[in-house]
Every structure is written in structure tokens, then in C-alpha cells.
Amino acid sequence: MAVKVMIPTPLRAYADKQETAEVDATTVAEALSALTGRFGDLRKHLYGENGKLRSFVNVYLNDEDIRYLEKESTHVNDGDVISIVPSIAGGSSASTGRESAR
Amino acid sequence: MDQKSTIRISKALEEAIRAHGQQTYPNECCGALLGRDSSSLTGEREITEILPLKNQHEDSPRNRFILTPGDVREAETYSKRSGVELLGWYHSHPDASARPSEFDREHAWPWYSYVIVSVKAGCAEEMNSWRLVDDRSRYDSEKIEINDRAEATKSIG
Numbered sequence: 001m002a003v004k005v006m007i008p009t010p011l012r013a014y015a016d017k018q019e020t021a022e023v024d025a026t027t028v029a030e031a032l033s034a035l036t037g038r039f040g041d042l043r044k045h046l047y048g049e050n051g052k053l054r055s056f057v058n059v060y061l062n063d064e065d066i067r068y069l070e071k072e073s074t075h076v077n078d079g080d081v082i083s084i085v086p087s088i089a090g091g092s093s094a095s096t097g098r099e100s101a102r
Numbered sequence: 103m104d105q106k107s108t109i110r111i112s113k114a115l116e117e118a119i120r121a122h123g124q125q126t127y128p129n130e131c132c133g134a135l136l137g138r139d140s141s142s143l144t145g146e147r148e149i150t151e152i153l154p155l156k157n158q159h160e161d162s163p164r165n166r167f168i169l170t171p172g173d174v175r176e177a178e179t180y181s182k183r184s185g186v187e188l189l190g191w192y193h194s195h196p197d198a199s200a201r202p203s204e205f206d207r208e209h210a211w212p213w214y215s216y217v218i219v220s221v222k223a224g225c226a227e228e229m230n231s232w233r234l235v236d237d238r239s240r241y242d243s244e245k246i247e248i249n250d251r252a253e254a255t256k257s258i259g
Contacts, residue, residue, distance in 0.1 A: 009178075009188065010213035014236075044238055045212060056209050058171040065171075086174050090206040090216070091130060091159075091166035092195035 001026055003076045005035050006083040007042075014041035028061060029072035031082050046084070058085045107141050108245040109189075109215055109231050111149040116248050120226035122154050123194030123219045129163040132193040134177040135215060136186045147189050147215060147244075153177055157193075166205070167193045190215030190231075197221070200228040202241050210234040215244060 005021045012018060021038065025031035032053075036043040048054050059066045060083040066074050076082070122131040134153040140146050155173055159166040169191070181188040191214060195203075200220040202210070210216060212234045219229040232241035 008211075010211040013213055041236070056211075060171075085171040086211055087171050088132070088169040088174060088191050088211075089159075089167065089209040090193055090203070091162070092198035092203055093165045093205070 001076050001078045001080070003031050003078075003080045003082055005031060006081060007035075008084050008086055010086065011042055011045055011084070014045065015039040025076055027072065028059060028066055028074045028076060028082060031076060032059070032072070056087045056089055058087055059083070060085060106242050106244075107145045107147065107233065108247050109135075109147045109149055109217075110247045110249060113248050113250050115149060115152050116229065116246075118152055118154075119192050119217065119219055120229065122192075123196075123221040123226045124224060126157065126194065127221050127224045128196045130157055130159075130165065130167040130194050130196060132157050132167040132169060132191065134181075134188060135190040135192055135217060136177075136181045136184065137189050139187050139189055149189065150186055151184070152192065153180065164196060165198075190217065192217035192219065194219045194221045194226075197223070200230040202232050206232075207234065207238070207241060210238075210241070212236060212238075216241070217246075 002022055003025055005023060007015050007019060007021060021035055023031050023034035025034055046053060046057050061069060061074055062081055122133060133155045135149050137148045137150040155169055157163050157167040158170055159168040178188050195218055198220060200218045202218060215231050215233055217231045220227045231244040231246050233244055234241055
């Protein structure tokens with residue numbers, strides 16, 4: 001399935017300055033894997049050391065947050081659009097143990 | 103930290119960020135920085151507008167801020183409509199320094215400028231700007247150059 005991945009502005013420098021990339025995939029995980037396979041420098045900004053998507057990286061399939069679908073196992077169809085959308089978080093001191101950047 | 107880039111901002115906008123930090127004290131304020139980016143050519147960015155936004159962190163707004171993907175999308179849409187770029191974000195550190203915390207670094211995106219204003223006992227003090235380095239290991243500081251041109255504080259709320 002040919003799907004389009006929308007790359008957010010802060011990551012375009014790691015993707016040949018492209019706004020979008022077309023990849024072949026049957027799931028969101030495969031699409032992101034194809035994307036980071038093509039643009040290796042994206043990986044550290046999308047995934048933590050545990051290999052999971054960072055908490056402030058939000059992935060939408062055609063405007064639906066994949067957390068409310070089948071997460072990265074969500075199936076994709078020809079012509080689908082996957083968007084990577086930042087959430088922005090920070091703060092002045094150490095973790096309080098109840099953090100979420102979602 | 104090395105100073106590799108400069109952001110230029112009007113006195114009015116710099117004061118608006120400080121005022122926002124004082125207004126939300128003892129909680130953190132946050133907002134978007136909009137403007138023009140020439141950093142890949144000249145190392146400079148010009149902030150022409152700020153968008154004060156609501157800190158969505160409900161558990162610990164005194165030492166945390168969060169902006170949802172919806173907030174980010176709204177800011178992006180607004181900036182496109184206005185013909186400017188979404189260049190980064192500002193937030194305050196109530197009763198703490200204007201340096202990024204480890205939590206800031208862990209949650210940062212590259213490329214964006216992160217302006218931090220220290221607000222001590224309700225009074226805005228030091229303000230610094232930072233950019234995450236490519237390998238995510240640290241921030242580089244950015245020079246803040248303040249000019250006297252009048253610019254706008256907008257609201258999309």
C-alpha cells in the first residue's frame with residue numbers, strides 16, 4: 001500500500017528537507033520503519049532508547065490518533081496519510097512521576 | 103554551550119513574554135514563537151509574533167507545561183495563514199533559572215527555538231533561548247537580540 005507520511009517542520013532537516021514521503025506499508029509501524037529506513041537520522045527523534053515512539057511524538061492516520069485505533073499495528077490502505085504531529089512539553093525541574101507529554 | 107545562532111525579537115514581544123510569565127506565576131506560561139527563519143543561511147531568526155497559549159498540564163503546572171498536538175496544529179495553521187513560520191516555543195520557569203532542565207531536554211524537538219524566562223517571586227528576570235543539538239545530548243544557547251520594532255501578540259483562542 002502506498003501511503004504518504006507528513007513530516008513535521010522540526011524533522012525535515014533530517015529528511016532531505018521533504019515535507020512528505022511516500023512509503024509502501026501495510027501498517028503504521030511498517031510505514032514508520034520504511035521512513036526511518038530511508039532517513040536514518042529521524043530515528044533518534046521519533047524513538048526512545050527503548051525502541052518505542054517518544055511520548056511527545058503523536059501519529060495520526062487520516063486525522064485519527066493511532067492511540068485510539070490499533071496503535072502502530074493499525075492497518076493502512078492505499079492513499080492513506082500518516083501525520084507525525086509534535087506535542088510540546090517541558091518544565092523547570094525533575095520529574096514528579098506523573099508525567100505525560102500526550 | 104556554544105552560541106551558534108541568533109533570534110531577533112522586538113522589545114514589545116520580549117516584554118509580552120515576560121508579562122505572560124508574571125501573569126501565570128506561580129504556574130508556568132507557554133506560547134508559540136512565529137516569524138522568519140534564515141538560520142540555515144545567516145544563523146538568524148526573527149520573531150514577529152507570539153501566540154500565548156494555555157498550559158494544558160493539570161497535574162503540576164508550577165513546574166511543567168504541555169501543549170497538545172491540537173495546540174501545535176492550530177499554531178501551525180495560524181502561522182501558515184499569516185505567511186510566517188512556527189519557529190519555536192516559549193515557557194517560564196517559576197522560581198528557577200532560565201536554563202533548560204533535563205525534562206526540557208528529554209521532551210525537546212530539534213530545530214525549534216525554545217525561549218525560557220525565569221520568573222522569581224512573580225517578577226520576570228533572565229530570558230534565554232536554546233536549541234537542541236542534532237544528537238539530542240544537550241542544548242546550544244541562542245543569542246537574543248532585542249530591537250525596538252513594534253510587533254504583535256496574537257491570540258488564536
